[in-house]
Amino acid sequence: MSQKQYDESSFRVLKGLEPVRERPGMYTRTDSPCHIIQEVIDNAADEALAGFAKNIHVLVLRDGSFTVTDDGRGIPVGPHPVEKVPVVVLAYTVLHAGGKFDKKSGNSAYAFSGGLHGVGVAVTTALSQRVEVEVRREGQVHQIAFADGGRDIGKLVEAGSCGRQTGTRVRVWPDGKYFDSPKVPMNELERLLRSKAVLLPGVRVILEVEQADGSLVKQEWRYQDGLPGYLREMASGAEPITPIYASEKYAGEDEDFAVGEGVAWAFGWFDGIQLGESYVNLIPTVAGGTHESGLRSGVFEAVKSFIEHHSLLPKGVKLQQEDVCGKMSYVLSARILDPQFQGQVKEKLNSREAVKLVSTMLLHPFEAWLNQNVEFGKAIAELAIKQAQSRLKDAQKVEKKKSSGVAVLPGKLADCESENIADNELYLVEGDSAGGSAKLARERETQAILPLRGKVQNAWEIDPNRLFANAEIHDISVAIGVDPHTPEASDSVLDHLRYGKIIIMADADVDGSHIQTLLLTLFLRHFPRLVAKGHVFIALPPLFRIDVPAQGKKRPARRFYALDEGERASIRDRLIKEGFREEQLEIGRFKGLGEMQPAQLKETAMDPATRRVLPVTIDQGIDARTLALFDLLMGKGEASSRRAWMEAKGNLVEADL
Structure with missing residues (x-):
């Protein structure tokens, strides 16, 4: 086997966006380009969260490109004071560059944003054939293009005036070679945009998709009602056990958390379903995280306190968090100053302080709501207690006997x-x-x-x-x-x-x-x-065996089997018509399967060529009639009904007693 050389020349330094192109899976999802488009959408949503954008528009074109437009302030285009490069170029070509980092000095563009754990829109440039950016800012339209995964950076040019209009338009052509599928799942994109509208009440979010004939199919979302309206829409058709409880709370100057940090929530219990969605600074956290743990902790403590106050807990039952929250449906939106995520695609929040933040903000308002709405509080308590009793019963579950799993x-x-x-x-x-x-x-x-x-x-x-x-x-x-x-x-x-x-x-x-x-x-x-x-x-x-004697050399002895009395009589009558006398027929009755010879059992019940098997x-x-009949016949508490049924139907049975 040849020995590979390992010395100073073996080390390779990846610069710029080269690490993203070499190992895209370290920076984004590679099943589809959805996440690199989401990075662009998140930038537009951050402008809306900061209060500067009122419209977000996404256009999906037939050539596989996407255009995201907002009416925010527009990305700065002037030179960076240190790097001496236009800021828009830094944003789209340098990892870990953006307007979200300088929070401690108070010079950040965003008090709250999607966090610092991802790599931002630069990953979009790295994994795209082409990215075109148009910025409307300070009365001028500025344009720049990035090609070949960011290797080719075009010139920043002025393309005219825009009056008082501001905003950013970004068009992206994802490079299919980096993804399992070059297509973005439209249902996932729709869900993402709808969630932005939910979390940004009053902001209009539009999705247009170009069709094969050049026409556009348009969807528009705007939720004035915010989270509770969205939860009602998600649970459409499900019967509510309690009304949706929705509220929000954010920290002020004299609290333990940073000013503006807090949470908005909407949750309730519905019959037969459990739904849950959570967000941090508008970023969907599909894998949950510490903010969801805080929600469950606050809800559990409030319900537990209510149950203890009203002495509702049966003796021997101990509540656990899952008993209360296991069937709760919710939409949760946390606002955290410096969120820390697990993974580059920000699917799970890891910030430890989020547990305390959410549970503290939610506990007392929800506890007050329960005591103001005792009827609904008792309905939630009853559901939790039933779940606890079911859990205790499941603890007695008998498993299959196993060896080595x-x-x-x-x-x-x-x-x-x-x-x-x-x-x-x-x-x-x-x-x-x-x-x-x-x-x-x-x-x-x-x-x-x-x-x-x-x-x-x-x-x-x-x-x-x-x-x-x-x-x-x-x-x-x-x-x-x-x-x-x-x-x-x-x-x-x-x-x-x-x-x-x-x-x-x-x-x-x-x-x-x-x-x-x-x-x-x-x-x-x-x-x-x-x-x-x-x-x-x-x-x-069979119940009967009928042996027929031989009739000369041409008609050897035969054997017939009959399932019941009726079939036995039919076989006997047919044989008498053939010329046999009844006393010539030897008729025997089987007492059970164990009495049958293996050859007889094989012939009558096991050989596919000769057996009789009923599907x-x-x-x-x-259907309901089948279940009702089995309830009547097999239910332990149906003895009297069974007796009445047998007295009414008993004359119809042909029992072999």
Whole structure:
């Protein structure tokens, strides 16, 4: 193996924007150009946050370029006092250059901005084929272009007068070679712009997208109502458990925080949904952070104090923060002087002081609101207490038996050899005796046998978390490779399914029918996607065997199987018509599967060519009538209703007693 030289010449110094071009993933997201466009939008939003811009306009053009325009003050174009280079050039070509750094001396352009943890709009220049900047400032229109990732810097020129108009227009052509996809996800861009409008009440935000025919499709957002209006829009259609509580609070001169720091919030509880969005100085923090921790802390302490004051907490229940906040929907906008983020794309706030800032600002106002609205306070308390009780119940959850993190297959399972799920079949067999016959009768390549001892527990009203306390149900779940789930679960719950067919095989008598019912109850209630996708079947073993003697050399002895009395009578009548006398027919009744010879069991219930197997299906999902009938038949508290139902319907049954 050749030895690579390692000496002074091995070191390389990357200058200017070269580090961004060499390792773009260190500075921005590389799945799409969305973040480098966001850097431009954030600059326009900072002008609006500072109170100088009232309009933000984004244009998406067919050639893949984007134009962002604002009516703020315009980027300074004069020479920097130290660098002697136009400030607009520094902003677009130098990392860590901008108007957000000199906060301590009071000479910063922005009291609050998207923070110093990212690299700013220079990363946009580095990863673009071309960037054009037009600045309207001090009565003049100034233009400059940056090409080839910032390597080619054009001249700053005056292009006319603009009167009293001010603002900045930036057009960006992202370089597709730096991104997995050259296209910006439009839903993500729309969500970003809508959030800017939400967080900047009264500011008009416009998105126009050029179509193939040259026309423009326009969307416009302006939220005079701010955060509560946005939260109501997000939760559209959901039933509110409490009204949205919205307010804001910012630090003054005599407080522990910097003047202007603070938070605006809107939160509430809705039936069946949980939504949450947070921002720091208008920057969306999709991964949350310390400001969200402060929100949860303040809400939890206020609700906990309310519950203690009104003596609402049941004995033995201890509240946790997640009990109160786990189902809370919120929009949170924090304003922090020097925010520190995790990662260059500012997805998560790391500023430790943000926890104290948000919780302190929110705690007392929310506590006062709860005590002024006792009815709503009690509704929140009831929701939290129920969640705590459910959590305590979940703590008793019985897990699958595992070894080295993998569920252990039941020892009594005789598994098949094939790994082709579509061909594989699992027989759930009543009793060890029948299981022994089935193991001898099976096709080892594709058929697996799981004997069940006695009757499976009625699982209709069992808590899903307690299912595995029953050994038989535990073994069934592990064997099929599917965990319990609800009817609303996605098909992904069947990703680890080990058998294409799960066949219930029980005796052809009343007890066998009861076992079938118990297993169908288990699958319908706790494994409904198995039934919905057609993976569950019922084997139909015969109740009677009819032996027919030979009639000469051309007609050897024959054997027929009948499922029930009616089929036995039909076969007997047909044979009598063929010329047999009734006393010639030898009719035997099976006492159970265990009595059948393996060859007979294979022929009647296991050989795909000769068996009779009934598929279990549900039309249009599990409807209310199906659930109501199972409630009646399997519910523990339905004994009287069941008796009345049997008295009314009992004459319709043909029972083999």
